[in-house]
Amino acid sequence: MTTETGSGTDSGRVKMVGPVVRGLDSNLAEAVITAIEMDNPDADVEVDDQGGYIRIGLPNRCRMTRASLEDALGRSFHLHQLEPSLAGFAGRMKLDDDEVVWYLERQD
Amino acid sequence: MPRLPRSEWYDLTRDMNWDLTYVTEDEAFPPQLSNSFGVPAESWWTWDEPYKITYSEYVHNQAGKDAGLFSVNNVVSRSKIFDNLDPGWKAAIIAHYGAIAVAEYQAGIGEARMARFGRAAAWRNMAMFGTLDETRHGQLQTYFPYQALNKEPRLDWAHKAYHTNEWGIIAARHLFDDMFTANDAVSMAIQLTYTFETGFTNLQFLGMAADAMKVGDIDFGALISSIQTDEARHAQQGEPTIKVLMKEGKVDIAQNLLDRMFWRAWKLFSLLTGLSMDYYTPLEHRTHSFKEFMTEFITKQFIDQFRDFGLEKPWYWDQLLNEMEWLHHAYHLGVYYWRPTAWWSPVAGAGPAEREWLEEKYPGWNASFGKYWDVMGENIRAGHPELTLPETFPMVCNACQIPVCTPAGYAAGYLDSPLPRILDFEGRRYTFCSEPCQWVFEQSPDQFKGHLSIIDRFLGGVIQPPTIEGALAYMGLSPEEMGQDGTNYAWAFEGHPAPAAERKVG
Numbered sequence: 001m002t003t004e005t006g007s008g009t010d011s012g013r014v015k016m017v018g019p020v021v022r023g024l025d026s027n028l029a030e031a032v033i034t035a036i037e038m039d040n041p042d043a044d045v046e047v048d049d050q051g052g053y054i055r056i057g058l059p060n061r062c063r064m065t066r067a068s069l070e071d072a073l074g075r076s077f078h079l080h081q082l083e084p085s086l087a088g089f090a091g092r093m094k095l096d097d098d099e100v101v102w103y104l105e106r107q108d
Numbered sequence: 109m110p111r112l113p114r115s116e117w118y119d120l121t122r123d124m125n126w127d128l129t130y131v132t133e134d135e136a137f138p139p140q141l142s143n144s145f146g147v148p149a150e151s152w153w154t155w156d157e158p159y160k161i162t163y164s165e166y167v168h169n170q171a172g173k174d175a176g177l178f179s180v181n182n183v184v185s186r187s188k189i190f191d192n193l194d195p196g197w198k199a200a201i202i203a204h205y206g207a208i209a210v211a212e213y214q215a216g217i218g219e220a221r222m223a224r225f226g227r228a229a230a231w232r233n234m235a236m237f238g239t240l241d242e243t244r245h246g247q248l249q250t251y252f253p254y255q256a257l258n259k260e261p262r263l264d265w266a267h268k269a270y271h272t273n274e275w276g277i278i279a280a281r282h283l284f285d286d287m288f289t290a291n292d293a294v295s296m297a298i299q300l301t302y303t304f305e306t307g308f309t310n311l312q313f314l315g316m317a318a319d320a321m322k323v324g325d326i327d328f329g330a331l332i333s334s335i336q337t338d339e340a341r342h343a344q345q346g347e348p349t350i351k352v353l354m355k356e357g358k359v360d361i362a363q364n365l366l367d368r369m370f371w372r373a374w375k376l377f378s379l380l381t382g383l384s385m386d387y388y389t390p391l392e393h394r395t396h397s398f399k400e401f402m403t404e405f406i407t408k409q410f411i412d413q414f415r416d417f418g419l420e421k422p423w424y425w426d427q428l429l430n431e432m433e434w435l436h437h438a439y440h441l442g443v444y445y446w447r448p449t450a451w452w453s454p455v456a457g458a459g460p461a462e463r464e465w466l467e468e469k470y471p472g473w474n475a476s477f478g479k480y481w482d483v484m485g486e487n488i489r490a491g492h493p494e495l496t497l498p499e500t501f502p503m504v505c506n507a508c509q510i511p512v513c514t515p516a517g518y519a520a521g522y523l524d525s526p527l528p529r530i531l532d533f534e535g536r537r538y539t540f541c542s543e544p545c546q547w548v549f550e551q552s553p554d555q556f557k558g559h560l561s562i563i564d565r566f567l568g569g570v571i572q573p574p575t576i577e578g579a580l581a582y583m584g585l586s587p588e589e590m591g592q593d594g595t596n597y598a599w600a601f602e603g604h605p606a607p608a609a610e611r612k613v614g
Contacts (some may be wrong), residue, residue, distance in 0.1 A: 022333045052317030087336040090409045106416045
């Protein structure tokens, strides 16, 4: 059973961030996982496949570049084309031409 | 296609903010439609969405989403998938369509209000996409059920529900009117796009998509997860709105707007998603319990996000965690017992295997909630299913509009008192199911005080004749539409083999 304190902080818990990809787009999800592994070499990428959605997560900061994703897909890809597969995400999201970052800043 | 990288021209093409000279700011942005909370116009212009998209990208993406979705739908709608769905899953999707489809059109009204009265051009642009999104969701979620109308007439409630006074719809309408139909653009950005869409819609639209794929309802899974990709984008109107308010020192306003809607959303999702996940989804296809999905999407993912903006957990956090243990079990008992008042046919989900699962996910369930199902099972086996049906109505909360379940929470050991909360205000007595519901009412009494709950209408003579039959007619439920036991009482005979063999499940 999950127990959390009623108030104050969850400082003991690692905050995971990253995309939640639609389960129907598993090819893209595979490429996203590969790209995130390439772009975050020091972190263990957690993948939780729920069938209907695939949650991909890293602690605190998760970066994915367009170049890595194109490598993994083997074709040209604009990051705004992620949207039809991006059912949600954990953390906050910053998207520009060349990379997307999911992140959280607060420490406690 | 433009030759410059998008980032070099995006802001320029997006930002068309006007210095007003012919009209006052209040004339252009009436506070009722767009409450500035005292933040000056130029500060609102710093509003910057984290999730940027151009109109041509939007159209391209949306066309692709529909092409993908309809390729699934074209195949599936000609198959036997719907006929073969488990009765519990049918209850879940029929409840979903009735509660959600027309509300999506209403959300489109809300987005359109932000597209006109949002306080920065960038924001109005995002909200314009949101308006188109919500229109898409309304169309999809009325069209998909329409395709199976010849197999299940209750799917008509996808369109009909919000045009009735069915009690669950009164509750949903009361919530959604507060959240968007009757809300101002700034509050809406925090209450609809942030609290509701960044937080709670994930439960129903992603949690249920996970279950749908396990059940084999690919059509529904593809539909709701595709809708959620729109939500993930336009929900991003919340973050920059919160940032502007925070920068101007309006943290209390942002926190208050969040706290009010977070609690209200919890109540409705407990009713809709809680029952669907923990009782209606066939046991072998459940991915997580409702409480586990709440923990994943709300008490971790969502709370991490709003704390990152400098907001804090709502003051009633302990009460939320408390209700997560028991509230939807009580709601399920009530909906099953009052099943003629629902537009779907609930399944009990209380056979021996389900009970074992419930006990594992909610330790103590058998001793607290199981005992009610024991009695109903005995009555059904004794040939008296009528004893599992209502003769009167429960009290309803004057904030969330859902029946007050404090006696069940008390009996299960989660509350100190079985009594509802009472407030006498301007000569009228109001009843509430919980302290936060009363608090929500008291934050804005002039907004809520005139509303009559379904029970106020019953006791006040609005509903005639004042009988169960009169109330069912008032709710728009014909005998063919009223909910029945979804498995024709088969659950009560599981583990009692002899009579079960004679029964027909259907």
